[in-house]
Amino acid sequence: MYRHAVLCVCLTVLVLFPCSESCELRPVHALVPKTIPAGYIISKGTKELNLQGCGLRPVAFTSSDPDFAVNTDGTIITLRGMRITTKHFAVHVKDESGYDWRVDVILTCKDEASQKSGNVVHRRFKRRWRPLPFAIIENDSPPFPKDVETIASDSSVNYTVYYEISGPGVTTDPVGLFTLDRDTGMIRVNRAVDREQYPQFVFKAQVFDRRTQQETDQFLPITVNVEDKNDNAPQFVGSLFFTVQERCSAGTIVGKVNATDRDLAKTHHTLIKYTLLNATDMFLIDGFTGVLSAKSNNLDREAQEKVYVGIEIKDMGGAPDGLSNKGTAVVTLTDINDNPPTFKEKLYKGQVTENQQNVLVLRIPVEDKDMINTPSWKALYEVSKGNESGNFRMETDPKTNEGLLYVIKPLDHEKTPLVKLEVTARNEAPLVGTSATWQSVPVELTVGNEDEGPEFTAPILRLKVKENLPNGTVIGTYAALDPETKSSNGIKYYKLTDPGNWITVVENTGELKVANTIDRESPLVSNDLYNISVKAVDESKKIGKGMVILQIEDMNDNMPVIPGSELIMCSRGDTLSSVLVEGVDKDQSPYSTPFIFELGAEHDGKWKLKDATSSSVVLEQAVHMPNGLYTVPLLVKDLQGLGEAQTVNVRVCSCEREVDGVGVCGARSASSSLGSWGILALVLSGLLLLLLCLLLIFFCSTKREKVALNDDTGTGGMLLKSNTEAPGEEVKDGAFMTLAGADGLDGSVNGIMADIKNVGLAGGHYSQQFGQGGGVYNNTTQEFGTEKYYLSGRHNGSLYGANTTYQKYGNVNTLDTWRSNKNYLDRKLAYLGEEEDGRYADDLLKTYGNEGMGSPAGSVGCCSNLGEHETMDFLNTLGPKFRPLADVCYTTTNTKK
Template sequence: MYRHAVLCFCLAVSVLFPCSESCQLSPIYALVPKQLPAGYIISEGTVQLNLQGCGLRPVAFTSSDPDFAVNTDGTIITLRGVVITTKLFAVHVKDESGFDWRVDVILTCKDKATQKSGNVVHRRLKRRWRPLPFDIVENENPPFPKDVKMIASDSSVNHTVYYKISGQGVTTDPVGLFTLDRDTGMLRVTRAVDREQYPRFDFKAQVFDIRTHVETDAYLPITVNVEDKNDNAPQFVGMRVFTVQEHCNAGTIIGRVNATDRDQATTPHTLIRFTLLNATDMFSIDRFTGVLTARSNNLDREAQENVFVGIEIKDMGGAEGGLSNVGTAVVTLTDINDNPPTFKEKLYKGQVMENQQNVLVLRIPVEDKDMINTPNWKALYEVTKGNRSGNYRMETDPKTNEGLLYVIKPFDREKTPVVKLEVTARNEAPLVRTSDTWQSVPVELTVEDEDEGPEFSPTILYLNVKENLPNGTVIGTYKALDPESKNSNGIKYYKLSDPGNWITVVESTGELKVANTIDRESPLVTNDRYNISIKAVDETKKTGNGMVILQIEDVNDNKPVINNTEPIMCNRGDALSSVLVEAVDKDQSPYSTPFIFKLGEKHDGKWKLKDASSSSVVLEQAVNMPNGLYTVPLLVKDLQGLGEEQTVNVRVCSCEREVNGVGECGARSASSSLGSWGILALVLSGLLLLLLCLLLIFFCNTKSEKVALNDDAGSGGMLLKSNTEAPGEEVKDRAFLTLSDGLDGLDNGVDRDIKNVGLVDGRLGQKFFQDEGVYNSTTRDFGTVKYTLPGNHNGSLYANNTYQKYGNVNTLDTWRSNKNYLDRKLTYLGEEEDGRYADDVLKTYGNEGMGSPAGSVGCCSNLGEHETMDFLNTLGPKFRPLADICYTTTNTKI
């Protein structure tokens, strides 16, 4: 039964997947022994494995069973010993296009004894359910439902059963696709199925006893494979727009046309074949890969820039009955520079006026078939003949691509009436894939006549003259000619420039005469040359310019002159000093150096000359001289003996410095300057004195019992008044402060706890604490009543060597305390006899009105100013020494 099922499956495959009438890949059947040794040949290269009739060539074979192998010629052999009854496996054949073909191989055993029914029953009973997985074909035609297969369980032999199915296609999407006859087990499909949507269904079947509804067998997993049907035509995928250079080589890959098919992969249903419908002389396409290539190397963009290529795609490898589709690919040919610019005319002519320059004289058009506004089209022009003097310039009009010919130097028609040139046009990009070359064209320019002004000949006239010539001396004649008449008739001459006004020009003849002294040494002369500009004017008022350059010859008209007539000579004590004296002469050789130096006739004999050179001499002391100013007569003459006696004022001094033989006198009074070492000594002394002061302060303020204070607020201490300059040892041994939690006499509602700590001068001293502050107070007797004096709000608390800022005793509390004290004092004074306290007693005066501009003049008028507590915020470190002593004494008693 199993073998027949396999045979049916293979036949179904061969029927459902026909390639064409000539490409039928039927299964390979082989009758073999039950026991196969290794290396046993199952079949030699068959027509199926060699794809005969398919028009394809196999390139690789693969066996689905590891016990078998396929040689490169299609021969199937065993790799190891195998024992079989019936064997089914597949051989996959890959063709030259990369497509995979499947060929089923069915092996049947020659020994019939192995096919006994007992064995078959044993195998069927072992699996309990029958049959094998089911197959349906997609998109079957009505009517529905259609029977698929019958399922049965061996438990039906002993039980009366019914069947039930559930799962995909039954109870889940797509619900109701499959139904089952509960009594017979017939599986049916109710409608057509699209394999591209549901390629496979997996559900299960169950069998129950009809009476007890208990399963009589384990459930059966059922797989229904949807067999593919060639119901989808291939479709193009992606863009079909390509570019390639024109005149590319044949075989150049242009691009790839992509297509896909929704049918089952690796089957003939998805084997797509590509075919060109047109432009087959220009392009070719691979029939299975879709790669588009150039077929010719004569693709010309100028003939056709965009080529529309029709392409057919067909499945089943292009066989009849296959589904197809048609599309269009666009191939754009890109430009290369295969066309040089060409001239429209064989000769171009133009005109230019003489004496004109930097003017456009001709436009030369060209044609170019290449793409506009690209380097292949843009032209570059050059005058290749007739431009040795650089009279022309070529440019390109960026809009029209025309050549523009400019004349940059003027022409003289009398010399050159006609000019012949040759212009060559090129592209910015070089020529490729063409035998053409750059083209040239002749150009003829006619120079038109113009009435010109007179012309000097030569344009620049050089005249050699000596300086200091007498005025009126004629040094030359400079004339101009009319270009047309070639004579000087009617021409007049004028000066344009003469910086020193040395020359006059005779208007009618052009003679040049000396007007002022010509001086070669003048700053107007450069390299012995002096320039004069002359203008010539004809009868028609046309002008022409020329230049006269005077080459001035030197004469001996300058004497040598000493540069520095007040040199400084450094006093070297007992050694004789010297100084260099230099002279200059504006004349040239042989009227200048070498100079002759001599001492004047009236020199005093204290000087001598030595080491004379061409322009200098060393003046040296003949005797030792003190500091002072000395006058030395010195005679200096040039090579021709022209010279005079000059005076040199030599200053002898003690030089502060001397650089390259040139001295610089020092200060006249040595006591007026300390010098750098003196200044340094003063600075160091000041620094040492400052350091000493800092050390003294440090030692004077340091004690072994010193309390660490943190003066972060810069205030808080109070200087107590005392009749002694400092507390003695007896004061330190006694406590004179008392502590309390409040201020005596302040009406603030805070409980106060007064503790007597000790006595000060026989009186009770008390200290009050309020929050974090300290209020010190003492008592004083007034008669029989004791009054509390205002205490010192020192704003600090000494405890554990820590200084804390006090901020709770404010100005209002202070004034309340002062008021209480004054009220009691005035009451006491009023009770005593008259005159005892003089003016301190409160008097009663008459009302003088609204008040006085001077304010109150009583004894208590300035109470507010004297009793203010603001000074507590500014005591700072002045209070620290006294606080240190007080704290030390108090701390030892506590």
């Protein structure tokens, strides 16, 4: 049944289509061993590969599997050894007309068990499904459905079967593309399919027993290949914009045009041919690679900057029935400097007034065909001829590219009324790809005349003069001429600058006369040169200026001298010391060095000279001399014998160091020789320091008065220094003065104790002299907080000494009892504990730490915190030095009682 169906189809095709197009190639089936060696012939002279029955001749074979090759006669052979069970690949056959044919090759291994010994029981194996892979044509034309192929299973011999298929194209996307006649096994396609979307379908076929609904055979994968049809035109891929330099050589690659085709690769359906539609005189394109290149070296950007090139791409290798597409490539020509700037005129003329400078006199325009604002377009100008004096400068206008001609040095109408120049223009970039050269143009400038001021015969006049010339001496004439008349008539001369006022200019003649002494050694002279400036004024008040440089020649008007106040000669013990004496002369040779050194006639013979040079001599001791300051008469003469005796002060001292041969005296040596003025300065400094100390004591004593409290009971509260370990006679009762109130000390309460004067000791008795009243009582009022306290006390003056005049010790002490003092102190402490503002730091309570470990007296700070009441037991532990003091105090107290 299957063979009859195929025969009918073939007959129908042969009737409807020509023979070459009705050829149907069946797959090639080959039975091979499981192990195939290299070079094994699969099929020899295969008729399907030779296109037998198709009326065509094959010209090339291509295997889709690299393990197999096809000879020119259609024989399939293996290229390497392998083991297989089944193998499926394809062979592409290209015919003489350029079409590709596909032939499937299916390899099945032999059943080697059937070839073994006859003793083995032969077992028949169930044959598998037939047929082999199917093929349909993409985008096939209606009507649909169309029969594809019939499937059949050998199990249909023993069973009444039906078939089912499932998978892609059947039950999955695209669903319903294929259907199956379950009774006959005919597979049909129901609509057109696009190979570019679905190149292949692999679905599953199954066979079932109608009675038991059980599978009677194993399922079979069915492969349906969608054969390509040339239904996609090629498309351009990538950019079609290209750039190439103008004047490039022929064959220069401009770029590559890329295209693609969705049809089956490596077939005529995707074989694209490129063709230029225009600009064929400028460019070439490779028909199968798409490489675009320059055809000649005459591409000119100035003629056409962008070239629009039409390109056609066509598949089937450009065959008439191929599908095509068109596009436009844009080729931009980049600029090179193949055009020099050209002048618009053959001659440029301008005008300038004489004596003008730094002025623009002419604009010179140019044309350049190259790209604007590039180095190939920007022009550079220079005055190539006529600017030997440097009077002109050329610049470029950056906006217009014009040449700007400037006069930078004044021109003279009388010398050159017409100036001829030549201006050359070039680009920033060098010329390329052309035989043209840089161009030049002549320029003529007319120099206008104006009334000018007088001009000196020489801008700078140099004169040689000797120093110390007499006033009124004529040293030269500096004259000027009128440029128009070439005459000096009516011109007057005036001096502009003369730092030393050494020269006078004669107004009518321009003579230069000496006005003051010319001194070469003056600081106004530099390198023997002295400058003055002169102006000339004509009748029209025009001014011309000039300069006179005086080169002053030296005269012997300076004697050599020995600089410095004194020389230091370092004392070296018993060795005779020496010092270097140098002379200086402001004059030049031959009026200066070499000097002649001699000792003065009045020298004392203790010095001598040695090792003289052109400008120095060594002064050495003739005998050893102690440290001190010495004067040495020394005569110094220049080369002409001009000189005088000079006195040199030489200090001989013990040097603490020497710097570059010059000694530095030590501190002891320097202080021992101060002299009378130095001693007087030291005495005055000491007196000033003493006065400063007295002033400080005065200011400190005039601060807020503090109440002085006494701890004793009326003895005067003063401790006497004793050099004995026990109380002597000087510290007994008689040593203290008991002041009687009625005899001399009691007086008016308003009495003020004056200064104690002329206090002395005579015959073991004390004498006192008091001034400003006989009373010594002083009333003192001190404010603490808001309360006032009145303190009345006895003033006591205590004198100590023996047989000499002693300085006074003044003190204000109260003679009140301990109880009165306690009350006063309690009040003061209460006040100090309440407020801190406005008081001295000494009046504030402060906290101090214990000043020692185990001290029975605790802290001895003047303002320590008041703690527990301390007993007087610590007095028993005091050392022996305190006992004389205790005895004195005790004796004094008993005496007063």
